[in-house]
């Protein structure tokens with residue numbers, strides 16, 4: 178029998194890492210001690226108090242049954258309380274908050290609520306890949322917003338063609354940004370609200386890295402902009418904030434009609450988040466910022482070691498990160514991101530992510546993740562020294 182893939186699967190961008198994956202496999206087969214700076218996944222465990230809350234919740238049989246689609250009311254209230262404390266943003270827990278099975282799930286599903294085949298969405302390039310695949314799965318067309326060094330890696334909405342702005346139905350934004358680490362301030366978001374109002378655009382802002390920041394800097398929420406709730410929503414996640422990537426819990430907040438539409442899509446696909454995980458998420462979000470401060474100082478130490486080392490090697494870092502756990506580094510002249518990444522694996526036993534994997538405008542850069550400890554980062558710099 179011939180198994181024919183759907184057009185939507187065939188329409189996904191090609192997988193560009195075949196050669197790199199092979200180089201990693203070969204290095205492992207040769208018994209090399211690889212340092213993996215490619216993964217955007219915290220290496221430290223979920224804080225103890227969250228695991229204890231989970232253990233307790235597991236023992237309660239009331240938590241073993243199907244969860245409520247819209248999430249526990251106590252979790253939605255806790256999310257609203259967290260937003261108020263963190264950003265000064267008021268949310269109606271009943272209608273403006275929806276827990277998700279990790280934010281990726283909501284990010285990838287939201288186009289199903291608004292995009293018809295042939296509609297389009299504005300997507301930054303480079304970007305976190307689910308923005309693109311979500312639009313493609315809904316049959317939509319992608320209008321690229323290049324993130325360029327000269328614009329501080331923020332999308333330049335005034336450079337978009339008027340007709341592209343008009344025909345788009347939805348726009349994805351992400352600050353602090355993966356992969357570039359760029360951050361948007363409230364005046365940027367104010368401009369986005371006006372742009373969205375003028376063009377009838379639904380704004381989907383991804384704030385997954387809002388709690389990972391340096392030097393006391395506090396990233397802003399899109400919902401801090403005046404009128405933001407009229408035009409869009411913001412996605413958040415416990416994954417990076419609480420080292421809970423495997424747990425699958427996040428949330429979306431903001432415009433009630435947008436939240437309700439995504440809830441309707443989800444009610445037809447999943448059956449909510451395991452209630453024990455929701456109970457643990459309530460404990461995480463209500464725990465104050467001791468853990469967050471410790472995590473920030475952990476990543477800050479690593480960032481400083483890496484920036485220092487890369488600077489000494491003469492590598493160009495267009496924008497040292499104020500937030501996120503990524504460093505976006507220019508590839509040396511005469512090389513492209515894939516061949517440079519492959520060379521680093523082969524000659525230095527180091528894995529980094531080539532910028533091209535995040536989109537065409539990621540070419541010329543590599544992404545280095547701060548998800549290994551300081552000693553390993555120092556070792557990584559020593560290894561780079563030998564080949565650069």
Ligand SMILES: *Cc1c(COP(=O)(O)O)cnc(C)c1O
Nearest residue numbers: 279280281305355385414416427
């Ligand atoms: C890691 C990440 C997320 C979080 O994904 P979850 O599904 O919540 O684990 C969201 N957006 C970006 C840009 C990320 O890098």
